[in-house]
Each structure stands twice: as structure tokens, then as C-alpha cells.
Amino acid sequence: MQRIALLTSGGDSPGMNACIRAVARKAIYHGLEVMGIKRGFNGFIEADMYPMNLGSVAGIIHRGGTILHTARSDHFMTPEGRAKANENVKRFGIQGLVVIGGDGSFRGASVFHQEYGLPVIGVPGTIDNDIAGTDQSIGFDTAVNTAVEAISKIRDTATSHERTFIIEVMGRHFGFIALAAGLAGGAESILVPECPFNYDEICERLMRGYKRGKLHSIIVVAEGVAGGIEVGRIIKERTGFDTKVTILGHLQRGGMPSAADLILASRMGARAVELLMAGSKKDMVGVKAGEIIAVDIDEALSQTKAIDTEMCNLAVSLSI
Template sequence: MLKKAIAVVTSGGDSPGMNAAARAVVRTAIYEGVEVYGVHNGYSGMVHDDIVQLTTRSVSDLIQRGGTFLGTARSKSFMTPEGRKTAFENLRKRGIEGLVIIGGDGSLTGGSLLSKETGMPIVGLPGTIDNDVWGMDYTIGCDTACNTIVDAINKLRDTASAHRRIIIVEVMGRHSGWLAMMSGIAGGAEYILVPEVAFDLEEISLELKEMYERGKRYSIIVVAEGAGSGVEIGKIIGEKTEIDTRVSVLGHIQRGGSPTVEDRIKASMLGEKAALAIISGVSDVVYSFNEGQVVGVNLFEAVNNTKTLDPELVRLSRVLA
């Protein structure tokens, strides 16, 4: 059931490795003799007919770049059935018989509606630094974001140590504490505050006070954005401990940067897998890695279920602190 043409779109927040994934989709399709189109600016470009044919050349010198060369954007009209119908027609008039979507939870949900309503075959890849998609332990960009955060923690440690400060680092992750947990353990943080685990700022402040009285020179507290505002938590801890406390909200630097080897390789493997699957007739599946293997997760299950934080990480963070 070989397709004549497929398309690839990146949607939602960008993440490092999206380019590597899209590149692999394009090269695999061409290797298989299938035409491949790129949709610009996410679903918005799909509705507004901003779709171009891609060649091997279109994706050269791309594997090392952050962001997405296709662009991404929000689209209000794609959130309506009419908008999705227009998007579908724009694909079909070019003979496109399958779509690879690279994006986060919201983008995959949008794709599931397109599939249901129009019958356009859809294969998804999880493109988000948050690693919060159900059914998989990897999302494209999560490894790069962790390394970016740890690099920032290293710099903050210098200045924290010079001043005997408490440094609060607020990191991304939406409802998930995964990024905070990974970067906190790897960065040697004293506390890691995540939405999945209850914490008591009173108790933490008391412990910190004791540590500093015993001579501790600095401490790093990583706060997942889902666990509360870094600024507010810093204010409370500063007042309770009476230790000089500073807050660093890392912000959008976490989404950028040249992808790590892991993100490049895994994104490339997933891009190839997605292209082969959509070409051979698969639909409504999100591909990613779980326990080191490529897995296909039902698109509707992926977007309707909520991933929970690995309790093993939580435990490890306590033993090592």
C-alpha cells in the first residue's frame, strides 16, 4: 500500500532534534521513491496552504541545528472542523496521502482530530523537551534540554558558592517534573521540587538553616514550573532561612541549542520509522523509544492518558543528595 506522496509538519513549541527528525522523514521517503512535502508554520501553514515539496538538498546541513526549519505556529482555525477540512484539502490537492506530525501533546491531539474527521492517515513523533507523553520514556529534545539546564546550574554554582547563597532554579516541564528531576540529580541539587511529589517549604528551610550553620557554602534547589513559581518559592525560603537567596528562571534558552548526540540519533531513527510506517499504510500511531526500543503507541491513547514520573528517579534523588 505504497503512498505517492507524504507530508511532514512540526507543530507547537519547538524542541532540539525536530530538524533531525524531519530530515530523516524526508530522506527516507525519497530513498523509498515517495514524494515528500513540508508544511510551513505548523497547522497554520496547513490551513493557509503554505506547503512545499522537499528534496534531499532541502535538509542538508540541518542535523546539528536547533529549532525547526519548517517553522511552527499556533492556529485558531485548525481548532475548528472547518479549518481542519481546509487543511485536509490543501494536502489532498497535492496528492499527499499521509502526514507525519512532530510535536507535543496538543499538536498530537490536533492530529488525532484531523485523522478522525478527514481520514487522513497520521503518524506522530513526540517533539517536546518536557518528556511528558504517555507510553514512552523519550521525547525529541529532552536530552538536550537537560544538558542545557545542567550547564546553567554549573554556572550558578560558581556564584552561589562565592556568596554562600541559596540558588533557586526554575525549569520548564509544564505539568511534569521530569526535566527538573533529571537535571537536579545530574546537577547535584540539594532539593528538587516537582508537581508529582509533595514538599514542605517550612521543613526544607529548617534543614537548609542547619546545613548552613554546619558550614555549607551553597545549595541549589531546582523547581519544576509545575510545582510553583520559582520567584515565590525563593521569597518564602529566603524569609524563613534568612540566608541570601536568589532565583534564576531559565526560560526559553531551554528550548534551543544544537541537539545532543542522543537527540540527533533517536530523532533520526524515529523520523525514519515514521516515514516507513506512513508509507506502508500505518495510521494513528505515535512512535518513540521506551526502554531502549522503538515502540508504536496508539495516537488516541497517547493523547488521552497522563504520564507519571518514574518513582525510581525520585528515590535516587534522595539517596544521592
């Protein structure tokens, strides 16, 4: 192993830059050359890459986003696109690839390995935290903290105006952000795709709070359950409460990563290089019970990460 490449793909997440830094510095520490690929698999196809050195990753650890930029690539989904990428593997002498991204990025990396044999290591970087095989992915902790901070600020104005606020967070298919942020933020109700809910029960809970003098209510909604505006409309119709909606949207993706994400990204990035040097062919770096582990990418992709339903039950019991 003399030269490796790395790219970021899919949605950006806070901590990707810290991971890029760790991959580059760990590789250089061991005498490897590193090629940075811009704009994900599109850059892989178009040879949009450059040699990285220690200066390439100076001063980026605290920055959100990704200095390599990211994009989704329909062309890489085709055999022709992957064939062109393989031409660049030969052209630049790439002997291993680190892919920082989510499940779609890992599927592309796995197919490429199967077709051309290039060793690939996936590093889970997604705020959704929906990758099986790891307790947490890079960016999740920061996104949750961003949502909790927003909930705290909205609660101040909700109390001042005696209103019910619906806060919509990201999570089209999974409710990890909503559940964690709602529980940490003391939401009266948390709506996620994985846990059933009933509008009658939600409204009854709001009415009980109002009768005992509660001045505000916060409801956190994962975007995959229903639009926050629709939820707000239903609750206002059934209760008559002054209901406002805030959609956090891409606010959750940006900002300086939390300390937890910076440490996780650094550990995962360094381990990715170690795996390539040790001869791994198609693994994903993960974390289990605080330990950095490696699992086969296809094994991780074959599973669905389950939400902790006990946290759903806890949220309900604490919001009486």
C-alpha cells in the same frame, strides 16, 4: 503511497530538524515525494507548503529549532479550519502526514484522521517529555543538559558568594526536566508537581548544611509548582539566607541537540516513514527500552505519563 507531508507543531525542541531530515531522506530513499508544511497546522490550512528534496535538509541536523517553523493554530481546532486543510490534501495529492510535536499536535492529527481518513504518524518532539507511550521525546535530553550546565555555572558563583540559588526550569504540569536536571546537578532540593514537598523540611535541610559549613545551596523548581521568585521569597524569610533566583525559561529550548537527541530523532523520523509505507493509519512513534515502537495515538493520549517517584526519593536521600 507516493506523496507524504510533514509539519512541526507546538513548542520547538532540539532535534526537530534532525527528525525533519530523517523523514525527508528516508522518504526520498524509498522513492516518495515529500511536502514540507510551514508553521504547523496554520500552514496546512493556508497551503504554505513546498516540495522537499535532499538539498532542502542539507546542513540542518545540528541546528536547534525547526526549519519548517512552528505555530499554534486555533483555526485548526474548528471544523472549518480542518475542512480547508483537507482541501489542500486533495489539491497537493497528500497521502500521509507526519506530525512532529506534543500532545496538542497529536490530538489535532487524530481528529483530522477521524474526519477525513488521512493516515497520520505522530513523532513526539517536546522538551517536557510528557507524552505517554514513549520513554523519551525528542529534545528532552538536550533541555536537561542545558539545565545541568546552567546549574553547574550557577553553583560556582553560589559558592563564591555563599548564597542559596533558586533555579526555575520549564515544566508547567510535569516535573521531568526539573527532576532529571536536579538529580544530575546535585541540587539540595527539587520541587516538582508530582512529588509533595514541605517548606519546613527544605529550610531545615538548608540549615543543616549551613551548620556543617556548606557554602552554597541549589534548589531546582519546576515552573508548575510555584514561581521561582515566590519560592526564593519564602526561603529567604524563613532562613534569612541571601537567596537569588534564576529563571532559565526558553534558554532550554535552543542550542545544538545532544547526540542522544540526534540519534533518537533520526530513528523516529525514519520509522514514521516506514509506518506510513506499511499502511499504518494513526500511530505514534515511541521508544521503549531502547527499541523504536509504534502505539496508537489515541491510546497514548488516553494515558498520563507518570514520573519516577523513586528518583524523587533518591534525590532526597542524596541531599542530606
